[in-house]
Amino acid sequence: MSTVLAPAAITGHRIRPLAHWHDRLGQGLLVAVCAVLVVFLLAPLFMILVKSVEDRNGAFVGLLQFREYLATPSLRQSISNTVWVALAVTAITIPLAFTFAYALTRSCMPGKGMFRVIALTPILAPSLLSAISFIQWFGNQGVLKALLGGKQVYGPLGIIISSVYATFPHALMIVLTALLLADGRLYEAAESLGTRTLRKFLTITLPGAKYGLVSAAMVVFSYTVSDFGIPKIIGGNFNVLAVDIYKQVIGQQNFNRGAVVSLLLLLPVVFAFVVDWIMQGKQQSQFSARAVPYAPKPKTWFDTLMFAYCVVVCLLLLAVLGMAIYTSFIKLWPYDKSFSLRHYTFGLVDGGVIVSFFNSLKMALLTAVVGTMLIFGAAYLVEKTRGMNTLRALFRLLAAIPMAVPGMVLGLGYILFFNHPDNPLNWLYHGMTILVLSTIIHYYTSSHLTAVTALKALDNEFEAVSASLKVPFYKTFFRVTVPVCLPAILDIGRYLFVNAMVTISAVVFLYSPQTQLASVAILSLDEAGEIGPAAAMATLIVAASTTVCILYAVITRLLLARTQAWRKPVTR
Amino acid sequence: MPQAESTGNPYLKLAGVRKTFGRFTALEEIALAIDRGELVTFLGPSGCGKTTLLRIIAGLETQDRGVIVQDGRDISRLPAIDRDYGIVFQSYALFPNLTIFDNVAYGLVNRRKGQDEIKRRVVELLKLIGLPNEAPKYPGQLSGGQQQRIALARALAMAPGLLLLDEPLSALDALERLRLRGEIRSLQRRLGVTTIMVTHDQEEALSMADRVVVMNRGSIEQIGTPQQIYREPASAFVADFVGKVNVLSAVAEGAGRFRIGNLVLDCASCDAGIAPGTAVKLYLRPEDVVVDGAATLPNRARSQVTKIEFLGAFCLVTVTVSGAEGQPLLINISRHDTDEMALSEGSTLDVALPPECMRVLA
Numbered sequence: 001m002s003t004v005l006a007p008a009a010i011t012g013h014r015i016r017p018l019a020h021w022h023d024r025l026g027q028g029l030l031v032a033v034c035a036v037l038v039v040f041l042l043a044p045l046f047m048i049l050v051k052s053v054e055d056r057n058g059a060f061v062g063l064l065q066f067r068e069y070l071a072t073p074s075l076r077q078s079i080s081n082t083v084w085v086a087l088a089v090t091a092i093t094i095p096l097a098f099t100f101a102y103a104l105t106r107s108c109m110p111g112k113g114m115f116r117v118i119a120l121t122p123i124l125a126p127s128l129l130s131a132i133s134f135i136q137w138f139g140n141q142g143v144l145k146a147l148l149g150g151k152q153v154y155g156p157l158g159i160i161i162s163s164v165y166a167t168f169p170h171a172l173m174i175v176l177t178a179l180l181l182a183d184g185r186l187y188e189a190a191e192s193l194g195t196r197t198l199r200k201f202l203t204i205t206l207p208g209a210k211y212g213l214v215s216a217a218m219v220v221f222s223y224t225v226s227d228f229g230i231p232k233i234i235g236g237n238f239n240v241l242a243v244d245i246y247k248q249v250i251g252q253q254n255f256n257r258g259a260v261v262s263l264l265l266l267l268p269v270v271f272a273f274v275v276d277w278i279m280q281g282k283q284q285s286q287f288s289a290r291a292v293p294y295a296p297k298p299k300t301w302f303d304t305l306m307f308a309y310c311v312v313v314c315l316l317l318l319a320v321l322g323m324a325i326y327t328s329f330i331k332l333w334p335y336d337k338s339f340s341l342r343h344y345t346f347g348l349v350d351g352g353v354i355v356s357f358f359n360s361l362k363m364a365l366l367t368a369v370v371g372t373m374l375i376f377g378a379a380y381l382v383e384k385t386r387g388m389n390t391l392r393a394l395f396r397l398l399a400a401i402p403m404a405v406p407g408m409v410l411g412l413g414y415i416l417f418f419n420h421p422d423n424p425l426n427w428l429y430h431g432m433t434i435l436v437l438s439t440i441i442h443y444y445t446s447s448h449l450t451a452v453t454a455l456k457a458l459d460n461e462f463e464a465v466s467a468s469l470k471v472p473f474y475k476t477f478f479r480v481t482v483p484v485c486l487p488a489i490l491d492i493g494r495y496l497f498v499n500a501m502v503t504i505s506a507v508v509f510l511y512s513p514q515t516q517l518a519s520v521a522i523l524s525l526d527e528a529g530e531i532g533p534a535a536a537m538a539t540l541i542v543a544a545s546t547t548v549c550i551l552y553a554v555i556t557r558l559l560l561a562r563t564q565a566w567r568k569p570v571t572r
Numbered sequence: 573m574p575q576a577e578s579t580g581n582p583y584l585k586l587a588g589v590r591k592t593f594g595r596f597t598a599l600e601e602i603a604l605a606i607d608r609g610e611l612v613t614f615l616g617p618s619g620c621g622k623t624t625l626l627r628i629i630a631g632l633e634t635q636d637r638g639v640i641v642q643d644g645r646d647i648s649r650l651p652a653i654d655r656d657y658g659i660v661f662q663s664y665a666l667f668p669n670l671t672i673f674d675n676v677a678y679g680l681v682n683r684r685k686g687q688d689e690i691k692r693r694v695v696e697l698l699k700l701i702g703l704p705n706e707a708p709k710y711p712g713q714l715s716g717g718q719q720q721r722i723a724l725a726r727a728l729a730m731a732p733g734l735l736l737l738d739e740p741l742s743a744l745d746a747l748e749r750l751r752l753r754g755e756i757r758s759l760q761r762r763l764g765v766t767t768i769m770v771t772h773d774q775e776e777a778l779s780m781a782d783r784v785v786v787m788n789r790g791s792i793e794q795i796g797t798p799q800q801i802y803r804e805p806a807s808a809f810v811a812d813f814v815g816k817v818n819v820l821s822a823v824a825e826g827a828g829r830f831r832i833g834n835l836v837l838d839c840a841s842c843d844a845g846i847a848p849g850t851a852v853k854l855y856l857r858p859e860d861v862v863v864d865g866a867a868t869l870p871n872r873a874r875s876q877v878t879k880i881e882f883l884g885a886f887c888l889v890t891v892t893v894s895g896a897e898g899q900p901l902l903i904n905i906s907r908h909d910t911d912e913m914a915l916s917e918g919s920t921l922d923v924a925l926p927p928e929c930m931r932v933l934a
Contacts, residue, residue: 014636014637015635015637015648015649016649017631017634017649018649018650018651019651459663460663460665461665464630464632464659464665465661465665465726467652467653468652468655468658468659468679468727469658469678469726469730470653470679470682470683470730472653472682476667479667480669480670483669484668484669
């Protein structure tokens with residue numbers, strides 16, 4: 001076929017497409033969101049690395065700080081303390097959560113919905129709440145102190161039971177998802193071959209839930225290692241890394257030592273993160289799209305057993321939450337158990353501490369609104385716009401990092417980076433903005449994954465169709481993408497709000513007297529021995545989070561009913 | 573009758589188009605000219621580059637090299653949004669949260685046309701595709717075939733100069749596919765819109781196209797009318813890929829004679845000066861083998877039926893030709909003739925291989 005086109009045009013260099021200003025806008029925004037993660041995640045982490053090899057005067061000392069740290073027996077002790085406590089918590093929580101999830105998915109017991117809701121309540125409370133509650137139950141003046149047989153709850157025991165309470169819902173959600181994904185056809189095939197129950201469990205159920213179990217174990221392990229609130233309140237003299245950082249930074253103002261401990265704390269969490277990451281990749285190929293959900297059949301003895309187990313677990317969970325709430329409403333534990341609002345009125349309002357609750361509300365709302373917009377918008381840009389593929393890959397990597405960074409480490413990085421006198425962003429330090437930003441970054445990964453999952457479910461060609469109809473991508477974003485992804489967007493907002501209400505680890509380094517948060521207030525009230533007001537504050541947080549969750553449920557239902565009629569195909 | 577070659581003034585012209593993904597060469601030296609109002613199909617197995625080529629024409633991918641000219645305008649480097657085309661994807665890509673009306677009106681609204689004008693246009697389009705009453709529904713409430721029609725209406729809404737169809741029918745069931753095939757073709761004829769359709773279904777390609785572009789491994793194997801593609805395949809690949817064909821290994825003996833085992837066939841018309849002794853392949857469609865009155869025809873032979881496969885209107889009969897026992901021959905025989913000749917496995921059958929239907933490819 002002959003053409004009249006100039007050969008130079010054919011044989012010349014690689015064609016460079018002309019970019020429409022829409023493309024440039026998308027790419028510019030992508031650069032901007034990458035910049036946000038670089039400044040608010042990478043730079044602070046980098047500062048920790050720098051500080052860990054410097055002395056107090058800023059001179060390079062290599063690994064001297066590490067050697068000094070490891071030479072101190074009490075500090076070295078906290079490494080092994082941290083690891084074995086986290087291992088113990090994992091070993092207890094995972095079987096508990098697995099049995100609970102098994103009961104919810106494989107039995108025909110009644111009340112599954114209620115059990116599920118109760119099992120997830122610990123998420124609504126700051127981790128400090130469980131520690132306070134266990135002190136009330138088993139502490140020096142605890143109701144059930146006798147049960148411990150002379151052992152102290154202050155120390156590893158308290159940390160372990162409090163952490164089991166706090167991590168239970170996180171593990172449950174992951175294992176539950178894994179069990180729900182099971183393919184009913186496998187069980188039918190096994191039954192037709194006359195397979196015994198135990199064999200079915202060992203050959204189908206466990207292998208199917210394997211990756212979920214590993215993932216849950218890693219989450220529980222990381223949570224326990226990173227958590228600062230529980231060991232601070234109930235740990236007594238038992239040293240763990242997260243508290244060490246706090247002591248070094250707040251107590252001794254030794255930022256370099258803090259940086260060293262941060263890096264040590266980072267190690268196990270990064271390890272868990274990498275294991276989980278590998279497992280996630282394997283899990284994706286495991287389930288076929290044609291899997292049929294498993295439908296359990298009633299079995300009286302099994303269902304009764306499972307029901308009893310769930311009742312016991314839920315009662316225990318409610319006992320923890322209930323004790324904290326109860327403590328907030330009585331005069332003085334354990335001497336005067338009459339009902340009173342004095343912890344709220346006298347302890348919080350008159351003491352002016354209540355301001356921190358409103359700060360928390362404000363912070364959580366800002367985090368939810370700004371964070372959802374940032375995270376969903378960034379996920380959209382990364383998944384649905386074109387060009388700059390290297391930057392896209394970089395962003396995906398950056399978005400995965402926060403999961404592997406304990407809050408204490410992030411918080412310390414923020415101090416080092418933003419409090420630096422030469423940093424032009426220095427003005428952010430001690431403001432509300434930095435609290436909001438640090439919280440968004442801290443909880444970035446999960447929210448990002450939720451957004452990406454929702455976006456990937458959309459047809460890949462929406463943007464191509466829009467371009468062919470000469471409609472700019474941002475119009476399609478607002479007219480199609482956002483409405484279709486609304487459930488995921490609301491879910492991200494709720495997740496950020498609830499976590500912002502309870503978070504303490506990153507923000508404990510970043511608040512100012514004007515921006516003190518409720519969770520930090522609990523800590524200082526507890527330090528001052530004001531356990532009643534501390535419990536009252538924890539109760540307020542639970543109340544706020546619960547309200548938001550109920551609001552979320554109502555709004556989602558109303559919104560879906562009103563604007564998303566298209567989700568329910570009318571049978572023709 | 574459509575033409576094999578484009579006229580002097582094509583609507584869309586591609587020259588030297590090349591595309592690589594890393595080390596993989598997806599397209600190599602693609603040259604193509606499409607006339608105004610033509611329906612051209614890109615036909616080929618998956619991975620042959622046909623969809624990549626369509627996406628390059630749409631500006632959804634960028635070629636490494638090469639020039640694309642549409643209606644006299646060089647669009648090689650233009651972003652998708654600045655090109656002039658409507659596109660329909662295999663997945664339809666209808667916006668699920670918008671009504672059928674809003675889907676079809678999607679591009680019109682952005683053009684800031686008046687409400688009345690938009691409404692008139694949407695009603696007109698919905699009537700055109702035969703779904704005038706579905707405007708208030710959502711895509712999820714329509715069948716696959718209806719959704720595909722809506723996608724077509726949306727692509728046509730802006731009256732584009734070029735319509736691109738990416739495997740538009742492959743997600744539909746067989747009956748719906750047949751019906752839509754005819755509908756799209758007649759709609760395209762009526763509107764006279766230049767259309768490119770990508771498909772891996774040869775029947776679809778042959779039945780709908782003015783011209784077929786057969787692609788394989790990133791290159792164009794042949795461009796021609798459906799008749800040419802079927803009757804005069806330019807390469808072994810085309811002969812194999814389009815329709816069923818007997819491929820017989822033979823040796824050229826010169827003077828238009830070819831030997832298969834002990835059988836010598838005459839095919840003067842397909843001897844393009846092949847040197848004697850050259851190993852060649854003879855191509856013959858199963859329906860071109862003559863069984864009725866074969867005794868008086870050239871290239872006749874006796875054969876024995878080894879298998880009869882009932883296909884409805886036709887039977888696909890496998891025979892062993894005496895003299896060429898190693899190479900079974902497939903023959904299409906109508907069910908009626910099969911009954912009349914009382915064919916069964918083991919019966920003998922006189923066959924003739926008409927020289928005018930045979931093609932020799934080295």
